[in-house]
Amino acid sequence: MKPLYAPLALTTALVPAMAAATPVTFTTQMTNYGGDGAYLAYYVTDASGAYLGSLWMAGGKAKYYQHLSGWYAATGGNTAQVDGITGASVGAGRNLTITLDLQDALFDAGYVLHVDSSVEKMSDQPNDVVIPLTSANLGQKMPGKRYVQSVTVSK
Amino acid sequence: MLRFFHRWPGLLALVLVLLLAVTGAALSLYPMAERLAVPQAESNLSVADLATRVATAHPGIEQIRRAPSGRVVAWWFEGGTPGAAVIDPATGAEIGSPDPAFGLRFLTDLHRKLMLGDGGRITAAVGAGLMLLLSVSGAFLVARRMGGWNRWFARARGPLASRLHTELARFAIGGLVLSSVTGLWMTASVFSLIPDGATDPAPESALPGLAPLPLAEIPLFAETPASALKELSFPSSDLPGDSFKLTTDGGAARIDPGTGQMLSFTTPGFFERVTEVMVMLHTGQGAETLGLILGLMALAVPVLGWTGFTQWRSAQTYGSRIKANAAPMKAQTVILVASEGGSTWGFARTLHKGLTAAGLAVHTGALSRFDPARFPHAERFAILAATYGEGEAPTAARGVAERIARLKTPPKAPFAVLGFGDRSFPAFCGYAETLVAAARTAGWAEMMPMGRVDRQSAQDFTRWSRDFGAAIGVPLDLTHLPERPSTEALTLVSRRDYGAEVQAPTTILRFALPSYTLLHRLAGKGFSCFEAGDLIGILPRGSEVPRFYSLASSARDGFLEICVRRHPGGLCSGQLTDLAPGDRIEGFLRRNPGFRPQPGRKPVILIGAGTGIGPLAGFLRANRRHRPMHLYFGARSPQSDLLYGEDCALWQQSGQLTRLTTAFSRSEARSYVQDALRADAEAVAKLIKGGAQIMVCGGREMAEAVRDALSEIAARVGESPASLKEKGRYVEDVY
Amino acid sequence: MKSALPLFALAALATTSIFGALSAAPIDAALPGTAAQLSVPAPAPAPATETSANLLFANRPAPAPVTTSTAPVRLADGHGHGGWFFGMFDDDDDDDDDDDHGGRHGHHGDHDGRNCPPGATNCAQSPAAAGTTDAPANGLFTPGTKPQVQSN
Known part of the structure; x- marks a missing residue:
């Protein structure tokens, strides 16, 4: 599981410069897809798609994580990746706001935020939203493909 | 103890289990409805054919899924918007919205978690556990009642509520056990208590730089029949190196879109397979007929709940519980009770206690459940029988005498009968005599002459207990202290x-x-x-x-x-x-369930004299649905003892009372209620022909006179009080 | 004996359904291996009506297994899997790579009580909810901070 070692590399790269950290808010608006609550996995990869780490998991039952196929393939379903950053699934039409204290070095360094989504009895949607983490994208409403209407990343 | 485990979860869980059963029964209809509604693919259709058809219509295809019913749904993303539809596998055409059927999500949510979160899931699982406990303890009770596991399917006997309970339980038990076990398994699976997580084929990158092969040239797609398909995910064009993922009943594989080769695969584990089977058996998805049968069996639960509750309540009311009751299989002495109100049970308890104290293994039970095969070690039977009305069987023991008379092989152990009654009635201990006659017909040996207890006389009982003791070689001298009912x-x-x-x-x-x-x-x-x-x-x-x-x-x-x-x-x-x-x-x-208007809209003829009008007035007062009710009432004088006179006028106005006919014995006409009936013979006969029920309440002489009058009248339409009585259309409450 | 009929009917139906469900053909094949092999055009597909138990390469010589993956590799052998639990037989195979588990009967996934993809661990246990433990030290978060979440 090569991707699992990547976060360690990032840690060593970032920790010396860790002076700079800011609360970052992720505002997610769901579409009215007419189904049960959606599971959402928020995770970061580098530009080549190699997994760095997870930011948030909406949905508490590990049994369903394999339907978040991008996240599952990257992590092998290792739930330790989302310990302490897991909350409830998000209903259709609802709004989810997550505020995380993130390292500044995450921005403008070629990293990309992915949101995988899945709804019971409906299709799995890996990469429902893909947002390059750049200063230019901050505060922009980035459209989702299926269950996510939009995600806004703001500082 | 067994009863305890059957009764308390039953009462406590009634509401929860009812909800699960009713929603489960409703949900059982959906899989069959879905199978009938969706077009089925031709049998030799391959995944490649199906995927090609869909991909031709929707180049932005992302995922195809096939439900066990044959319903194929495709999801795509084209021109910046997502889309989804049910697909006809024969043509690839869209045939409808993939939204769940009407009510399905609501019912599923209610059934699975009572519209709540994890707490609701756990509560529903507790309900399933209680259902299982009820089914298992119920199976043991049926075995005990029928006289052993080898007689589990024998004919059920006894009063209606208990017979219905047994019959329905035997009908539904398989489905209820299956549904509750599979339901519990599914809950455990959701909470990851079972290692049944689906395995994912290892992520492998596809070879870069190759153009995608036509779907038909990918071997795995061409060879897999569409009927085995569960899910096919297409590679994302945005992700270089992304692959197909095919999931079938037999596992999952990643396929390189450029070479068509399998990159990795996995087959389901043992527990994953078991969970799939459990889900199929529970939901009926993929086993639609089974689902319908399970739904039908779940529908028995409300009736089982009601009949079970009724039995529990009547046991409470009549106090038919016996302390230190030996199992029927082991009992040497068997006491059988036919009681109308419950006082005979009191005597049975005294006898039971006395014989047990003398060191005998005694079983006391209702005569209505009598079946010789249940008592292989019986050495003697003591039957304590009350009489109802004019020598009739108590309500709870109807039909038993006839059954005894028809016994092909009577029990080897001899019997003794003790009758209870009131000497002031002509047929004193009439039913006990009927039982003795029936036993003689069957050739069943008598231990001693029949005993009689007049009006619950303690002396009569003590005397009989001495005789009974002498007959079985055990010194007995029992004193019955009537149990004061709790008032x-x-x-x-x-x-x-x-x-x-x-x-x-x-x-x-x-x-x-x-x-x-x-x-x-x-x-x-x-x-x-x-x-x-x-x-x-x-x-x-x-x-x-x-x-x-x-x-x-x-x-x-x-x-x-x-x-x-x-x-x-x-x-x-x-x-x-x-x-x-x-x-x-x-x-x-x-309770006096034998004296009630039959359910329905058929007319009722109420006949009473003096205070006998009491219950009849009660029926009229309760007649809110304005069923035709004709009252014949005998009194002495219209000025003095016309009980409920004012009320009858009001009930006539409101339509609760169709017609009032009175007869006064101290008027000039000197008429009695039977005279009024004769005078009205034509109308009464017509009513009888139309299915009317006759209810008589009053003194014994009046009841006899009425019976005479009515046998003349009923004869006109080919009926008699006896024939009507058999159908429950002639009931008396006589004192 | 009439009362026994529903029970018999139910048992018969359930058994048929279970057998039907378990008779699915497994996705079960040797992995195609090296890049050299992959550059060779794919072999011609078998007729679409081929539905034998070893569906994929039943009438083709199995390519040599390779070990680039830790996935359990099984040859198209003659265990007659069509129609019963596959997992039942898995660990009894001589070619199994779990020699250290000698006499143990069960499925691969049983070894750690979980059923994870090859090489992965900890995938069946639900994660700790936010607020009950720290965010993972994946280098993205400022250590010691707690996420805040709000849903409307």
Whole structure:
């Protein structure tokens, strides 16, 4: 599981410069897809798609994580990746706001935020939203493909 | 102990289990409806064919799924918008929205987690666990009742509620066990208590730089029949190196879109397979007919709940519980009880206690469940039988005498019968005599001559116990102390007096109902639940023997009403008719289910004289649906003892009483109620022909005269009181 | 004996359904291996009506297994898997790579009580909810901070 070692590399790269950290808010608006609550996995990869780490998991039952196929393939379903950053699934039409204290070095360094989504009895949607983490994208409403209407990343 | 495990979860879980059963039954219809509604693919269709058809119509295809019903749904993303539709596998055309069927999500949510979160899931699982506990303990109870596991499917006997309970339980038990076990498994699976997580084929990158192959050239797609397909995910064009992922009943594989080769695969683990089977068996998805049958069996649960509850309540009311009761299989002495009100059970308990103290293995049970095969070690049978009405079987033991007479091989162990009755009735211990005659017909050996107990006489019983002891070689000298029924205090709220002028002082007494909690009401405690025609037992001061009066009201009326005629020197009637509003009296309820109007809209002919009008007035008062009811009422004088005269006028106006015919014995016409019937013969015969039920209440002489009159009238339409009685269309409450 | 009929009917239906469900053909094949092999055009597909138990390469010589993956590799052998639990037989195979588990019967996934993809761990246990433990030290978060979440 090569991707699992990547976060360690990032840690060593970032920790010396860790002076700079800011609360970052992720505002997610769901579409009215007419189904049960959606599971959402928020995770970061580098530009080549190699997994760095997870930011948030909406949905508490590990049994369903394999339907978040991008996240599952990257992590092998290792739930330790989302310990302490897991909350409830998000209903259709609802709004989810997550505020995380993130390292500044995450921005403008070629990293990309992915949101995988899945709804019971409906299709799995890996990469429902893909947002390059750049200063230019901050505060922009980035459209989702299926269950996510939009995600806004703001500082 | 077994009963304890069957009864308490049953009562506590009634609501929860009912909800699960009813929603489960409703949900069982969906899989079959879906299978019938979706077009089925041709049998030799491959995944490649299906995927090509869909991909041609929707180049932006992302995922195709096939449900066990054959329903194929495709999801795509084209021109910046997502789309999804049910697909006809034969053409690839869209044939509808993939949204779940009407009500499905609501019912699923309710059934699975009571519209709540994890707490609801756990509660529903507790419900499934209780259902399982009920089914298993119920299976043991059926075995015990039928006399062993090898007789589990034998004919059920006994009163309707208990017979229905057994029959339905045997019908539904397989489905209920299957549904509750699979339901519990599914809950455990959701909470990851079972290692059944689906395995994912290892992520492998596809070779870069190759153009995608046509779907038909990918071997795995061409070879996999579409019927085995569960899910096919297409590679994302945005992700270089992304692959197909094919999931079938037999596993999952990643496929390189450029080379068509399998990159990795996985087959389901043991527990994953088991979970798939459990889900199929529980939901009926992929086993639609089975699902329908399970749904039908789940529908038995409400009826089982009701019949079970009724049995529990009647056991509470009649107090038929026996301490230290030996198992039927082991019992040497078997006491069988046929009781109308419950007092015979009291004698049975005394006998049971005495024989057990003498070191015998004794089983006491209801005569209605009698079946010789249940008692392989019996050495003797003692039958304690009350009599109902004019020598008839108590309600709970109807048909038993006929069954005994038809026994091909009577029990080897001999029997003794002790009859209970009232010497003032012509057929004193009539039913006990019927039983002896039936046993003789079958060739069953008698241990001793039949005994008789008059009006619950302790002396009669002691005498018989000595004889019985002598016959079995055990010294017995039993003293029966009548168990004082637990009574409740009732307060008189009003009284109406009639008949003093015609030497028939009669009073209609109306009492307030005690207040009850909801739990008491649900359990049918005391006077919280009764119908007109039921009886109230009153213990007058200075006597341990209760007197019974028919109730002229139901619990819904909010009061309890009786008609009492004051007899010169009568202890109980004297005390009752002396009551002033605010005074209290001790009483208890005894059900009388044999004296009720049959359900339905057929006309009812009510015939009564004197205080016999009491329950009839109760039926009229309860006749809110305006069923045709014809009242024939005999009194002495219209000026003096026309009980309920004012009420009858009001009920006629409101349509609760169709026609009132009166007969007065101290008027110029000197007419009795049977005369009124004869005068009206044509109309009465017509009513009988039309299916009317006849209900007679009053003194014995009047009842006999009415029976004579009615046998003449009924003969005109080819019926008789006896033939009507068999159909429950001629019922009497005679005193 | 009439009362026994529903039970018999139910048992018969359930058994048929279970057998039907378990008779699915497994996705079960040797992995195609090296890049050299992959550059060779794919072999011609078998007729679409081929539905034998070893569906994929039943009438083709199995390519040599390779070990680039830790996935359990099984040859198209003659265990007659069509129609019963596959997992039942898995660990009894001589070619199994779990020699150290000698006499143990069960499925691969049983070894750690979980059923994870090859090489992965900890995938069946639900994660700790936010607020009950720290965010993972994946280098993205400022250590010691707690996420805040709000849903409307």
